Amino acid sequence: MRNIFSGRVGIIITGAIIGLVAVLLQYLGNPANMGICIACFERDMAGALGLHRADAVQYLRPEISGIVLGAFIISLIMKEYRPRAGSSTAIRFFLGIFAMIGALVFLGCPWRALLRLAGGDLNSLLALLGLICGITVGVIFLKHGYSLGRSYSNKKASGWLLPACMLVFFLFNLFTVSFSENGAIFFSAKGPGAMHANLWISLAAGLLFGVLAQRSRFCTMGSIRDVILARDFHLLSGVLALLATALVGNLLLGQFKPGFQGQPIAHSSHLWNFLGMLLAGLAFALAGGCPGRQLILSGEGDADAGIFVLGMITGAAFAHNFSLAAKPDSMLDGVYTIGGTGVFGQAAVIIGIVFCLVIGFVMREKMEV
Amino acid sequence: MSQKTIDARGLSCPQPVVLVQKAINEGLSSFDVIVNSEVARENVSRILANNQIKSEQTRDGDDIIIKAVK
Numbered sequence: 412m413r414n415i416f417s418g419r420v421g422i423i424i425t426g427a428i429i430g431l432v433a434v435l436l437q438y439l440g441n442p443a444n445m446g447i448c449i450a451c452f453e454r455d456m457a458g459a460l461g462l463h464r465a466d467a468v469q470y471l472r473p474e475i476s477g478i479v480l481g482a483f484i485i486s487l488i489m490k491e492y493r494p495r496a497g498s499s500t501a502i503r504f505f506l507g508i509f510a511m512i513g514a515l516v517f518l519g520c521p522w523r524a525l526l527r528l529a530g531g532d533l534n535s536l537l538a539l540l541g542l543i544c545g546i547t548v549g550v551i552f553l554k555h556g557y558s559l560g561r562s563y564s565n566k567k568a569s570g571w572l573l574p575a576c577m578l579v580f581f582l583f584n585l586f587t588v589s590f591s592e593n594g595a596i597f598f599s600a601k602g603p604g605a606m607h608a609n610l611w612i613s614l615a616a617g618l619l620f621g622v623l624a625q626r627s628r629f630c631t632m633g634s635i636r637d638v639i640l641a642r643d644f645h646l647l648s649g650v651l652a653l654l655a656t657a658l659v660g661n662l663l664l665g666q667f668k669p670g671f672q673g674q675p676i677a678h679s680s681h682l683w684n685f686l687g688m689l690l691a692g693l694a695f696a697l698a699g700g701c702p703g704r705q706l707i708l709s710g711e712g713d714a715d716a717g718i719f720v721l722g723m724i725t726g727a728a729f730a731h732n733f734s735l736a737a738k739p740d741s742m743l744d745g746v747y748t749i750g751g752t753g754v755f756g757q758a759a760v761i762i763g764i765v766f767c768l769v770i771g772f773v774m775r776e777k778m779e780v
Numbered sequence: 781m782s783q784k785t786i787d788a789r790g791l792s793c794p795q796p797v798v799l800v801q802k803a804i805n806e807g808l809s810s811f812d813v814i815v816n817s818e819v820a821r822e823n824v825s826r827i828l829a830n831n832q833i834k835s836e837q838t839r840d841g842d843d844i845i846i847k848a849v850k
Contacts, residue, residue, distance in 0.1 A: 558795055
């Protein structure tokens with residue numbers, strides 16, 4: 412069956428709808444400049460499960476469940492569901508951990524970096540520059556034969572695991588399940604974790620993102636990588652469409668506030684916005700997809716992408732348990748304090764970059780054509 | 781000269797494209813690419829089209845064989 416979304420129009424429609432719906436989600440209750448953020452929302456899920464105890468960021472985000480389930484359902488319908496596994500599983504887990512640490516030092520995934528920019532948050536420019544630099548390094552490795560090896564087909568049922576997990580997480584949220592008094596499942600009473608659109612609207616948005624991104628192969632990391640690697644602007648046109656509709660949406664809804672300081676859930680520590688996203692970009696490039704794309708792939712049956720997702724959730728727990736995640740800028744008694752990450756977070760970013768460089772060097776194969 | 785075959789089955793994005801790009805850069809005039817996912821098929825087809833290289837596809841079970849002819 413011909414895939415109408417694989418062309419230029421399809422990718423632009425996908426990006427445009429993600430941008431627009433994200434801005435609407437924000438309008439309907441999601442945190443500011445965070446209509447959708449894969450990293451932040453997986454972090455909220457880690458918190459809801461009690462994997463970290465930062466009480467302001469705990470919520471089982473239905474958008475994440477929706478993206479995986481949407482990709483799962485549409486790939487079944489379109490006969491693209493193909494369970495596979497076995498491509499350097501442990502390395503992908505650690506790439507997921509470090510990708511999340513980098514993203515939480517910046518405070519966002521590439522999707523949120525675009526949404527933040529569309530909301531006027533100029534700190535995102537540093538992050539996007541970091542993302543481009545990280546991906547560029549990844550492309551250099553790819554050109555020199557970097558490979559995590561082949562994946563192999565697996566039994567049909569093996570690919571159900573992550574979609575099933577995501578369904579259970581959604582049901583935990585729907586029935587506000589509690590396993591003990593004052594215990595998990597946690598729901599933030601204040602902070603970004605307490606800010607969310609209606610459960611069903613969030614799920615529907617996630618399902619829509621999942622279906623569209625599965626059909627169009629939308630990937631933010633890939634958009635930059637393909638331009639550097641092959642002067643291919645296909646995916647980039649979708650990313651630019653996301654930025655454009657989110658910008659227009661924010662202007663129409665009065666959500667556009669340009670500047671570096673006073674931005675919601677953001678810090679203006681420029682170096683670490685840059686380096687955090689450099690690490691994340693490099694890890695995404697080495698793992699073959701941005702966090703959104705990894706969710707889609709795991710819905711299609713790619714267990715290696717599923718491991719990357721679980722690595723990101725684990726990384727989120729580490730980021731908050733070990734004080735690695737950045738703190739936003741704050742205003743207290745008229746004094747503006749620039750946030751950012753502390754010494755542990757800075758060390759973790761450096762360790763992460765070194766880890767990725769080592770992986771990039773050692774995981775090379777002789778390219779024979 | 782024997783027909784070159786690039787086996788890109790199971791390789792994650794963008795390695796099939798990297799291998800095809802390398803073949804193009806080395807001036808190979810005709811070669812086969814074997815992939816086993818729709819995404820890889822689309823990406824390889826696009827990179828060939830971008831380089832004005834004609835291609836035709838055949839299926840063999842789960843495998844898709846893309847014949848590139850300049």
